[in-house]
Amino acid sequence: MIVSTVHRRACLNAPILSPTFSFSRTMMAAATQTKRVAKEEGTIADVFTTLGKGSEVAPLPARFAQLKKDVLADMGVTPASIVQTWKHVLTALETRTEEIARLGGQVIPRVSFIDIKHGLSDAQKDDIKKSGVVVVTGAVPREEALEWKASVKEYIAANPVKGFPADNIQAYELYNTKAQIAARTHPAILHTQQALLQLWHDPSNQHVDFSTPISYFDRLRIRTPGDASFTIGPHVDGGSVERWEDPTFRKVFRRIFEGGAGWKLHDPFDVSWRMNAKQDLYHTPSQCSILRCWQGWTSLSTTDVGEGTLRVLPMLSLSTAYIMLRPFFRPGSAGGEWELDLESNSFPGSVPGKTQELNEETHPHLRLGETMTSIPKIHPGDQVYWHCDVVHSVERLHGGQEDSSVFYIPAVPLSLKNASYLRDQRNNFEQGLPSPDFPGGPGESTFIGRATPQDITTRRGRQAVGLEPFMSRVIAHDELVDAANRVLFG
Numbered sequence: 001m002i003v004s005t006v007h008r009r010a011c012l013n014a015p016i017l018s019p020t021f022s023f024s025r026t027m028m029a030a031a032t033q034t035k036r037v038a039k040e041e042g043t044i045a046d047v048f049t050t051l052g053k054g055s056e057v058a059p060l061p062a063r064f065a066q067l068k069k070d071v072l073a074d075m076g077v078t079p080a081s082i083v084q085t086w087k088h089v090l091t092a093l094e095t096r097t098e099e100i101a102r103l104g105g106q107v108i109p110r111v112s113f114i115d116i117k118h119g120l121s122d123a124q125k126d127d128i129k130k131s132g133v134v135v136v137t138g139a140v141p142r143e144e145a146l147e148w149k150a151s152v153k154e155y156i157a158a159n160p161v162k163g164f165p166a167d168n169i170q171a172y173e174l175y176n177t178k179a180q181i182a183a184r185t186h187p188a189i190l191h192t193q194q195a196l197l198q199l200w201h202d203p204s205n206q207h208v209d210f211s212t213p214i215s216y217f218d219r220l221r222i223r224t225p226g227d228a229s230f231t232i233g234p235h236v237d238g239g240s241v242e243r244w245e246d247p248t249f250r251k252v253f254r255r256i257f258e259g260g261a262g263w264k265l266h267d268p269f270d271v272s273w274r275m276n277a278k279q280d281l282y283h284t285p286s287q288c289s290i291l292r293c294w295q296g297w298t299s300l301s302t303t304d305v306g307e308g309t310l311r312v313l314p315m316l317s318l319s320t321a322y323i324m325l326r327p328f329f330r331p332g333s334a335g336g337e338w339e340l341d342l343e344s345n346s347f348p349g350s351v352p353g354k355t356q357e358l359n360e361e362t363h364p365h366l367r368l369g370e371t372m373t374s375i376p377k378i379h380p381g382d383q384v385y386w387h388c389d390v391v392h393s394v395e396r397l398h399g400g401q402e403d404s405s406v407f408y409i410p411a412v413p414l415s416l417k418n419a420s421y422l423r424d425q426r427n428n429f430e431q432g433l434p435s436p437d438f439p440g441g442p443g444e445s446t447f448i449g450r451a452t453p454q455d456i457t458t459r460r461g462r463q464a465v466g467l468e469p470f471m472s473r474v475i476a477h478d479e480l481v482d483a484a485n486r487v488l489f490g
């Protein structure tokens with residue numbers, strides 16, 4: 001079944017580059033290992049410190065005091081330098097928070113699928129990169145999205161589903177419905193993802209193929225009017241203290257620590273270090289272990305502000321700089337200037353294995369009460385994507401009259417690590433089990449009417465879920481694609 005890209009190019013008389021050995025035996029061995037341990041059974045609440053559990057956060061172990069010193073030593077940063085950077089960031093925040101509070105939803109870029117097909121303008125790209133979020137309208141026809149929702153509702157009625165909260169489910173532990181599969185492999189959704197992934201870059205040009213989106217099976221939400229249980233406060237996905245603790249992960253943010261206004265050099269779209277960052281250092285349920293460039297969802301409902309929708313903090317680089325610097329500072333005594341804190345074990349809002357949570361007490365300079373911005377009115381079939389470092393939340397109350405429903409469908413590129421995950425996800429899918437990053441257990445294995453590989457008929461769709469080998473589009477990716485195909489198909 002395997003297709004050698006090098007062989008294909010030879011057949012096409014295309015030039016073949018000499019092997020670059022980008023993928024060492026060690027890398028291939030790691031990618032082909034088959035002992036990915038299933039995660040504990042549970043729900044979406046497991047990855048949050050506070051969802052359904054109140055706001056008490058236990059102190060971190062004492063070793064985290066040393067971690068602060070280790071990070072600064074690793075970055076080659078002096079205390080004086082980080083103080084200077086902190087002041088620059090606080091000054092910049094004053095302006096940007098004011099701007100976001102004033103403009104509200106206007107700050108969130110909105111593009112049509114026609115824009116995507118014609119190619120985004122530089123201005124659109126700049127807006128998306130600055131805010132870290134984008135709404136894409138018109139890719140999926142309204143009727144098609146509504147059919148997906150109706151199909152899911154039938155599936156829910158026919159099967160013993162689980163979710164959060166257990167007695168009135170709003171977020172379902174469902175990964176393998178036919179409708180989710182149809183959406184994940186929908187040509188317009190894949191096309192959208194391909195366009196948004198192009199905003200990222202891989203300086204090596206060998207390790208990540210942004211022109212090839214792959215599927216990451218996440219769950220779905222059908223939030224009912226009046227619900228106040230599915231209240232997710234401001235947070236960033238992909239681990240919390242892991243950002244500092246994992247030596248590779250923290251290098252993603254190295255420029256922020258360079259001093260002065262160096263944080264402006266931080267490039268959130270550079271994949272160099274992020275592609276191998278260990279976000280899932282503690283192997284916890286619902287913690288993303290792969291390179292997920294854009295978190296996202298596709299709407300199944302008409303949902304306005306105040307109707308239980310997503311909220312975002314639309315200032316990607318600046319909020320990231322603040323979040324990364326925050327543990328190194330504490331409020332001054334008697335309300336004075338904030339001061340350096342390299343002694344305590346305090347990483348506000350961080351709990352190992354959970355998402356990075358934020359609130360107005362832990363991260364006051366973000367002015368979250370005014371700057372968390374609801375996604376303006378969206379319709380069935382519209383998509384929303386937000387960068388993996390963007391602070392986001394879900395409105396506390398669903399005050400609308402109709403359900404507020406989404407399929408969580410992120411934009412994920414092909415890489416060796418992601419191919420390894422895709423293989424295991426595909427194997428779970430064939431058995432009706434949850435995707436490997438998510439709470440384990442029997443999942444939908446005994447459910448009536450779940451999706452099977454036979455439901456996916458397009459080549460691109462079958463490639464996206466790991467059922468057919470990938471084809472390289474550019475010579476620079478030949479080796480990656482061959483390696484990924486070996487991981488997937490042996």
Ligand SMILES: [Fe+2]
Nearest residue numbers: 235236237392
């Ligand atoms: Fe999240």
